[in-house]
Amino acid sequence: MARRIVRTATQLAVLSFLAFLLVYLLDTRYRVLPNAIHNRLPTHHDQQIITDIEIASCFKLLSGCRKDSPWYRIEKDLYLEEHLVRHAFVHVIRKHEKELVGDEPVVLDIKVSRKQPAAVKDGEVWEQRTGGIWILRGKLRHNAVTAVEVLFGPDAEDPRLDWQIKDTPLRIGKEARLSVRIGSPDSTAEKHKKPKLRIGKSGKFKIIQVADLHLSTGVGDCRDEYPVMKNTKCEADPRTLEYVAKYLDEEKPDLAVLTGDQVNGESSPDAQTALFKMADLFIKRNIPYATIYGNHDDEGDLKRAELMKLTQTLPLSLSEPGPETVPGVGNYVVQIMSHKADHPAVTLYFLDSHSYTPDEKHYPGYDWIKPEQVKWFEDEHESLKPKIKQYSGIHLQMAFIHIPLPEYTHSKNPFVGQWREGVTAPRYNSNFSKALMDAGVGVVTCGHDHANDYCLLERQEGHPKLWMCYGGGAGFGGYGGYNNYIRRIRMFEIDAPSGRITTWKRTEVEDKGRLDEQIVVDSGKVQES
Template identity: 85%
Template sequence: MARRIVRTAVQLGALSFLAFLLVALLDSRYRVLPNAIHNRLPQHHDQQIITDIEIASCLKILSGCKKEAPWYRIEKDLYLEEHWIHHAFVHVIRKHEKELTDNELVVLDVRLSRTQPEPEKEGELWEKRAGGIWILRGKLKHNAVTAVDVLFGPDAEDPRLDWKIKENPLRIGKEARLSVRIGSPDGTAEKHKTPKLRIGKTGKFKIIQVADLHLSTGVGECRDEWPVIKGTKCEADPRTLEFVGKILDEEKPDLAVLTGDQVNGESSPDSQTPLFKMADIFIKRGIPYATIYGNHDDEGSLKRHELMALTETLPLSLSEPGPETVPGVGNYHLQIMSHKADHPAATLYFLDTHSYSPDERNYPGYDWIKPEQVQWFLDERESLSARIKQYSGIHLQMAFIHIPLPEYTHKNVIVGEWREGVTAPRFNTNFSKALMDSGVGIVTCGHDHANDYCSLEKQDGHPRLWMCYGGGSGFGGYGGYNNYIRRIRMFEIDAPSGRISTWKRTESEDNGRLHEQVIVDGGKVTEA
């Protein structure tokens, strides 16, 4: 019996080893493993020196379209899978510094041009590659190219430290653009520092809620454009980001909260491109930002955990995936410290409202906050209570979600416009009661673009709660509903008075505050 067990174990071990070798071989040629696993393999480690760059094209019927080792393929079809016949991929050769020979050349710079770049120094020689790529190679220096990436569209941006997107697109593909990282070959280039949120000298802290940007790979198509700008073609993403940028410059918020559907998944075959455009607008202005996801973010090329993993690496990002034991991605909290001490003056909670109903037959429509998330919130609130008690002032609390709670359908006291039906989940896990009983004065969401109201929720035996909409900001998402004008919601915390006020700003040139109201005063929820 013992021999049989040993023999079986040896056979299973041998089969497992052979299976591993087979998968590794297939992955080296066709990339069959998921990104989460693939990127951890040694042959795909990115902290290396680039020694050459090339483009390989092939017919779709010829699977693989991959240059042989030592070439490594960047897994983005330059045609975004839209060409009927061809694939094309950027390939690089990359090596660890210790693997380089004394006379081996590395890539020092990359240009995109129809003609050979003029040499800036004597002896410079630009080498031509396919797709309009010119590379400058030389002996290893501290400023060598250490990574190459591909983004798409004339409005593409790369907000990562040490990365620079090239000014011209490749001459092959669908407005594909190279972005290169120049920095330390050992990967020790300076990483972004996580900003610390703090009440200002005036005792105030301003938050901008940006809901439903619906950014695309490329400029995107406008939906329900209003107002119509005569004589111009509406490009969704440039117009959206111009609007958001204008409000950022005028309001100068201390924090931006993006409450889902930053990425318009159905028009994002490369989700990294719209994600970077979203982050870039805040990074350029030095504004920290925190994100949660909606039902459209992960319908493109990246899933929720991949979007969050990428967002976490970007400068000024405060986004967190949250505990793996809690359903969803993006269940976390942030605290805003008092002006003079490291005691929290306010706590902001973020929860993932998921996407579509897992039980369409009984509860059609959208998903709901899970009981485990409600318990996580209650546990977080309890664990933070000791630290909160150290703050001598009034501690304020807010919550941010994407899909509205079922209680948003209650027609109590309303400030703002109710233009469309509330697409809340049919199943209710009573998160609103958990918020009320924990002293949270306001919860705000996105999802229903044309609704922008705040509704006062009243339930017997529970404190009151303001439930607000941010209002849709992006032209890549629907508008309509009686010529809806895109808008953004603002919140201002006044710590000394324990007050939270809110208003909206629209794309129209009124430069005024719409439906301004105080929702919490003296730490207590107001009537209106």
């Protein structure tokens, strides 16, 4: 009886696979699947060529604004769902190279302009499409258009390799812009490898913590602008990014850590646009970066897992979703190797502190690090010990979260910096601070409370000491209205030979160099500054 069941199950599995393979092959050649299914598939596929592009516009109540096969709809309403009565969507025809018939024309370039672009040398002509789009079509060559995306706003950026964003917005929609990929993504696969972090020749390694950028789709509105720039309208994102860029160029960090609320969800109907502006800051300067999420990141159109999946595809990103069995998205470890060998000199832990409480009645406010995450952290720390023993120097450890731990409220403990607002830590305490101390982590740093920028020394009997720091809010899209708060970022400098971690802050204006500089760890031991 058991053999018969196994044999039947095997036969069903084989038949299912063969049926799937047959449908797939037929669909590749003859498109037997319904167009509705095709349009739900990912927009971009390797080895595909764009052969045409068009915009379909319609009244919301009368049509779904979807062109029939073989058109594929890019699932972004050009009006960002804000038009009262109309929708508009970009559609493309895309084909695998083997599907092209004879000298079937493909799209070689795309421009957005009111006027017809100048003719090209080969006699190919520009063809006009809706919304100010002009396409150049001709015989297939290696630099044909292979993907099209839609981003929004006058400050939109596309940091991806081989993508070009069009400066001129479409004539339909809400500052909608086309971004175009030229050539096959296979040619840039090597460049997408995650960078390996290493202590420099000087023995030092510098980390910039950027907390609470609160970037929007478009330039965004400033909140609690200070100082007020006279005769200038405050645009949140340009001002924020210009300020952060200034210190990236001055401080020249080896790593950027973004500790949540990169995206201001409520003003980001297209979170991809906001995320790309963030990443572009670091990619342009060849700075690796790692991210975790806050309570606002996924309040736009993308959830945490989608944001992480997108971030992972970007150049220089070290971000990882972490184990699926552990609560949250973004529980992972990054190690910084010694200068000459692949031995970890520094271990960085990243944990998702989630968003809002799951139990408003008993623990109102914000969520907390879960017991399963604490266990994951302890297991990771234990599993890394054999690698760490290979390092002959003093091994250092840091941790990054978004929402502060309950111990950040211990106002009687020594602290350095400004405590301007109430600490919005969770009411439930999962004792993650004790796990950090017992593992020998010297510093944990967070964001979330924008106007707090202190480092507080946590002391508990029977446990090593721990510095708990804030990054300070960097973004003008988030609040900052506590006693004329000036936006800021936090720096950490690791001196591997001496086992030292030093930290300081840099402010947007009234720059006085290193603000509140302090040594938090020296010779591998937490210091009472």
